[in-house]
Amino acid sequence: MDTASLSTPHAVRPEGSKPLVCVRHVSKQFGNGTLAVRDVNLSLGAGEFVSLLGPSGCGKSTLLRMIAGLGAPSSGTIEWPTTTHDAAGEPQRDLGFVFQDPTLMPWASALANVMMPLTLKGVRKAEARERAAAMLALVGLKGFENSYPRELSGGMKMRVSIARGLVLRPKILLMDEPFAALDEITRHRLNDDLLELWWKEKFTAVFVTHSVFESVYLSRRIVVMAARPGRVMADLDVDAPYPRDELFRTSPEYAHLCRVVSGKLKEAIGS
Amino acid sequence: MSVPSIDAPAAAHDGTDSEARPVFATEPRILGLPASAWPRILAPIAIGVVTLGLWELAVRWNEIPPYILPGPLLIGQTLVADWGTLSGSLWITLRITFMALAAAVIVGVTLAVLFTQSKWLEMSLLPYAVILQVTPIVAIAPLIIIWAGDINLALLICAWIVAFFPILSNTILGLNSADHNLVNLFQLYGATRWQTMRHLKLPAALPYFLAGLKISGGLALIGAVVAEFVAGTGGSASGLAYRILEAGYQLKIPRVFAALLMISLSGIAIFLVTSWISHLLLRRWHESALKREN
Ligand SMILES: Nc1ncnc2c1ncn2[C@@H]1O[C@H](COP(=O)(O)OP(=O)(O)OP(=O)(O)O)[C@@H](O)[C@H]1O
Ligand SMILES: [Mg+2]
Numbered sequence: 034m035d036t037a038s039l040s041t042p043h044a045v046r047p048e049g050s051k052p053l054v055c056v057r058h059v060s061k062q063f064g065n066g067t068l069a070v071r072d073v074n075l076s077l078g079a080g081e082f083v084s085l086l087g088p089s090g091c092g093k094s095t096l097l098r099m100i101a102g103l104g105a106p107s108s109g110t111i112e113w114p115t116t117t118h119d120a121a122g123e124p125q126r127d128l129g130f131v132f133q134d135p136t137l138m139p140w141a142s143a144l145a146n147v148m149m150p151l152t153l154k155g156v157r158k159a160e161a162r163e164r165a166a167a168m169l170a171l172v173g174l175k176g177f178e179n180s181y182p183r184e185l186s187g188g189m190k191m192r193v194s195i196a197r198g199l200v201l202r203p204k205i206l207l208m209d210e211p212f213a214a215l216d217e218i219t220r221h222r223l224n225d226d227l228l229e230l231w232w233k234e235k236f237t238a239v240f241v242t243h244s245v246f247e248s249v250y251l252s253r254r255i256v257v258m259a260a261r262p263g264r265v266m267a268d269l270d271v272d273a274p275y276p277r278d279e280l281f282r283t284s285p286e287y288a289h290l291c292r293v294v295s296g297k298l299k300e301a302i303g304s
Numbered sequence: 305m306s307v308p309s310i311d312a313p314a315a316a317h318d319g320t321d322s323e324a325r326p327v328f329a330t331e332p333r334i335l336g337l338p339a340s341a342w343p344r345i346l347a348p349i350a351i352g353v354v355t356l357g358l359w360e361l362a363v364r365w366n367e368i369p370p371y372i373l374p375g376p377l378l379i380g381q382t383l384v385a386d387w388g389t390l391s392g393s394l395w396i397t398l399r400i401t402f403m404a405l406a407a408a409v410i411v412g413v414t415l416a417v418l419f420t421q422s423k424w425l426e427m428s429l430l431p432y433a434v435i436l437q438v439t440p441i442v443a444i445a446p447l448i449i450i451w452a453g454d455i456n457l458a459l460l461i462c463a464w465i466v467a468f469f470p471i472l473s474n475t476i477l478g479l480n481s482a483d484h485n486l487v488n489l490f491q492l493y494g495a496t497r498w499q500t501m502r503h504l505k506l507p508a509a510l511p512y513f514l515a516g517l518k519i520s521g522g523l524a525l526i527g528a529v530v531a532e533f534v535a536g537t538g539g540s541a542s543g544l545a546y547r548i549l550e551a552g553y554q555l556k557i558p559r560v561f562a563a564l565l566m567i568s569l570s571g572i573a574i575f576l577v578t579s580w581i582s583h584l585l586l587r588r589w590h591e592s593a594l595k596r597e598n
Contacts, residue, residue: 103488130492136485139589140507149503153493181589 051114052076053205053237054100059109061095069095071262072109079115079204082231082238084248084255086294088302092263093241097207100239101130116204129198129236131208135190137182137197143169144178147196154201168196173226188219192226199230205237213243224250225278232276245298249290250282257294259301266301269294374558379565382558390547390559394566397528397543400456401574404463405517405524411464412471412520413513417501420479437469441527445534459531459543466527467520474516478509511590514582521574529567 056075062068070092077083085093098104100111102123113124129150137146144165151161166178172192182190191211198206212220228251231238242248248255249271257267273286281287331338337345356376362368363375370378383390415433419426445462452458482505490500532545544563551559586593 098488101492103492126492128492130489132485132489134485136483136489138486138504138507140510141589150493152503153490153495153499183589183594 052078053113053115055110055112055114056096056100057110057112059096059099059106059111061092061099061104062107068262070099070106071264073263073265075256075265075268077205077237077239079237080235082228082251082253083240084252085239085241085258086243086245086248086255086298087258087263087266088260088298089243090263091258091260093258094209095263096258097209097239097241101128101207102126127201127204129201129203129206131191131194131198131206131211133210133213135182135187135194137190137193139182142179142181143174143185143193146182146193147200150197150201165196165200168200169193171199171230172196186219187215188223191215191223195227195230199234199236202234203236205239207239209241210243211240212247220247221282227251228275228277245291245295249287249294250277255294257297257301267297269297371555371557374561378558379561382556383562383565386559386562390544390563390566393542393544393547393563394570397525397532397545397567398570400459400463400528400543401524401570404460404467404528405521407460407464408468408471408520408524409517412468412516413475415472416475416479416509417506419476420505421497426476433469433472436465441466441530442534445531448531449535455535458535459528462531462534463524463527466530467524470519470523471513471516474512474519475509478512479505481512482508511582511586511592514578514585518575518578518582521578522571525567525571525574 054075054077056073056077059070059073060068061070073092073096075096085096087093095104099106113126116124116127118124137143138149141149144162147165147168148161151164152158156164169175169178172195174189174192174196177185177189182193185193195206195208195211198208212223215223224247227238238251240248240251252271253275255267255269255271256265257269258264259266271290273281273290331340333339334342360375360377363373374382415429419430441462444465445458448461449455449458452461486504487500490504495503528543529545532543533549535546536549544567548560548563551557551563583593
């Protein structure tokens with residue numbers, strides 16, 4: 034239990050049930066000819082914490098956006114086996130998305146920003162207000178409901194953005210380098226808070242990052258990608274137990290895991 | 305395996321974010337206005353008083369007759385003496401101005417919204433809006449006066465033509481400048497076109513629209529006055545431009561100046577009111593209206 038190890042391909046599929054999302058042979062070519070992603074296969078199980086790790090330009094954002102339904106793949110399919118589909122055959126994706134920038138509406142208070150998804154889904158105002166306020170409290174922003182984004186620090190804005198992503202209690206939360214622009218202290222704190230949230234809310238987390246350290250600290254599974262064209266190079270399980278905290282961050286296992294993942298990443302870049 | 309509690313307030317494990325509850329700084333106030341606002345008001349007033357004083361002195365010193373250049377005191381007296389007729393005319397001009405501005409807002413915003421919904425509509429109609437904008441109003445005013453039949457309606461149309469383009473083009477720009485990621489987010493949550501418009505694009509366009517409104521407010525007044533000049537004394541209108549023409553023919557130059565003064569003051573008032581509205585609507589969030597503390 035204590036000795037964390039990396040296994041590949043990953044040994045334990047959580048719950049062993051049907052995956053939430055199946056990415057099959059997905060490629061994406063942009064209009065200008067860039068092949069952003071080539072033949073990616075990936076399945077995301079319920080309750081997983083998966084990091085997409087890779088150098089800049091390897092198609093992490095493109096892949097994440099396609100999973101979210103923003104931009105269709107040029108070939109291949111992205112299936113949602115366990116969700117209902119509408120009349121047009123579109124899956125009713127039950128997801129939240131967190132961008133690299135907080136992407137808040139500057140004219141709306143923190144509370145109104147978090148209420149937005151609820152409003153769009155037609156939830157009554159009073160209920161939406163209550164749920165959004167509860168979500169803000171959950172990310173540690175109680176008392177800032179009426180603050181405008183301009184009055185919040187970078188880390189606080191990111192928290193609002195995460196609260197907005199989670200307010201509908203989605204099955205899956207997609208995050209595109211959410212903490213890349215933050216300083217290390219804030220980043221560590223948000224990493225811890227994100228893990229707590231994930232542990233408590235039991236959503237599936239897909240986390241895009243450049244950082245080996247961040248990916249090892251957070252994830253149960255790391256998908257290493259390489260660039261030109263973007264493709265999956267390795268799919269690693271991180272067998273360290275949760276909850277993870279400062280102790281884990283300073284443990285020899287953590288250092289060891291980081292070294293192994295770094296090696297894989299180097300291989301990916303070198304190839 | 306103990307699970308860390310999520311409900312613990314963030315302040316328990318840090319000393320930064322959560323302890324920084326918003327505190328609104330209060331500035332000392334003089335006569336109800338923030339102390340820093342006074343120089344902005346007093347400095348232009350001082351310049352104005354000095355200039356008027358020099359003007360009055362120059363007129364008296366050189367014994368310039370009032371039909372060439374009246375002094376400010378005489379203009380003031382005329383303004384008071386003729387207040388009955390002039391205020392009636394002011395009211396007529398202002399009514400046309402505001403109706404034209406209201407029409408410009410309604411038509412400009414509606415067209416902008418329609419244009420962003422349909423590229424075809426924009427491609428086919430925008431050039432005509434541009435043509436309306438670039439055609440000198442003095443050149444088409446006589447035609448409009450003939451066609452409209454009613455002189456007030458004609459003036460309204462002229463003022464509207466001058467006023468509506470800044471609102472249209474600014475609002476189009478604003479509607480198209482909503483953050484792309486936010487647009488994606490709305491798409492992700494399955495927002496309808498109307499929801500995206502109402503909750504995202506219109507608020508994003510607000511600062512742009514208000515900038516257009518400030519310009520259009522002044523233009524509506526100019527349009528109303530210019531059109532009435534073109535209509536001349538032959539028309540049955542009796543706005544401020546008509547008074548200026550009439551007084552000019554009768555060589556009542558102080559009255560011309562008094563009417564001019566009223567037009568300028570109205571223009572300033574319109575600018576102040578639109579700026580104030582803009583400030584009220586944007587002060588909590590937009591860069592332009594924010595007071596930075598660093
Ligand atoms: N809209 C687009 N049009 C054309 N090419 C694009 C577009 N978006 C991305 N690309 C290209 O696709 C490739 C992958 O881009 P993507 O943004 O997915 O990379 P990324 O892994 O997220 O990089 P980073 O870590 O820097 O965010 C890049 O080469 C990029 O130039
Ligand atoms: Mg990216």
